């Protein structure tokens with residue numbers, strides 16, 4: 001029999017044991033759960049289910065400090081310990097599935113976060129009130145769930161976010177009970193949306209692993225994908241949908257397997273003036289926090305690609321080209337006239353028409369002259385010293401129209417990229433013939 005809450009109420013001189021007894025007594029009456037203050041190891045007192053998974057602890061976060069979480073899209077995620085999982089449900093409320101999800105969670109005494117659609121809240125306000133009454137966190141998921149959020153106008157984005165919060169708050173009758181957490185429909189995040197959320201002090205939630213329960217897959221597949229992805233990362237935010245029958249069918253097995261494998265459920269609530277944030281270290285907000293001495297922490301992230309298809313396409317056949325028997329196909333009809341090519345682009349002609357007076361003078365040829373030594377150096381080979389009698393006159397002093405004298409037998413110019421030959425008994429012509 002549970003002790004009376006009043007008898008166990010701690011006095012100013014009470015010790016920690018009495019305080020814990022008081023909290024457990026409240027828990028047994030379901031009072032703490034409704035306040036979002038479930039203590040650690042709450043599963044020790046889950047009514048009617050001594051083997052319940054339970055909610056191990058409540059994590060209080062400040063949305064302003066960490067405005068974007070969930071490693072599916074962001075660098076940071078919730079500061080969870082190994083084998084800690086946060087449950088989230090999107091798109092509700094929608095009876096009867098949302099109600100069934102609430103019953104399953106209640107049977108295991110676990111708390112979750114529900115991302116409510118404003119239009120659904122307007123249509124089923126009682127469903128939102130049930131979520132709140134059960135002690136879960138009520139967050140929002142836009143007004144109409146548009147799946148092109150990243151391409152919407154800033155006005156439409158703001159409208160979707162604001163209306164979703166407005167209708168959810170109206171269903172609850174108290175705007176302060178709506179958590180400043182938002183998940184964009186389809187995870188179609190964008191800069192405009194995120195900037196607006198930051199300006200309103202709302203935290204953008206992605207996730208760490210989905211279970212694909214919005215796809216046309218079986219509940220067994222939802223279960224196996226959820227568990228395998230949780231196991232792969234070890235901790236994080238699980239994305240589910242409380243409007244899906246396959247999710248309702250898979251959820252009891254997911255919770256039982258998490259319990260059997262030593263996982264713990266964490267309930268997340270926002271910080272308020274009366275509820276300070278849980279103290280954390282910055283590095284706890286990363287799934288794999290890099291050590292300060294690891295240089296790779298400063299390299300840009302490699303994007304994750306999702307390959308829709310991995311099949312290899314066949315190589316092109318000769319018939320795919322215009323070549324037939326090594327020859328191009330003949331034209332259907334002989335070309336009788338040749339259209340003149342347009343040599344001046346339209347914009348160029350317009351430019352000349354208006355800016356003739358800006359034409360630049362012809363450059364002097366002397367500005368292109370370079371000493372021959374510099375030319376040889378630019379090819380990366382050593383300049384060859386030739387007899388004085390065979391040297392050409394300096395470029396700058398020759399008339400531009402004068403033919404250049406080239407004496408192959410006496411002018412051992414090197415081919416660019418070749419190596420100079422140093423044996424004195426080799427004739428220059430031998431070098432050029434190589």
Ligand SMILES: [Zn+2]
Nearest residue numbers: 090091185186
């Ligand atoms: Zn959704």
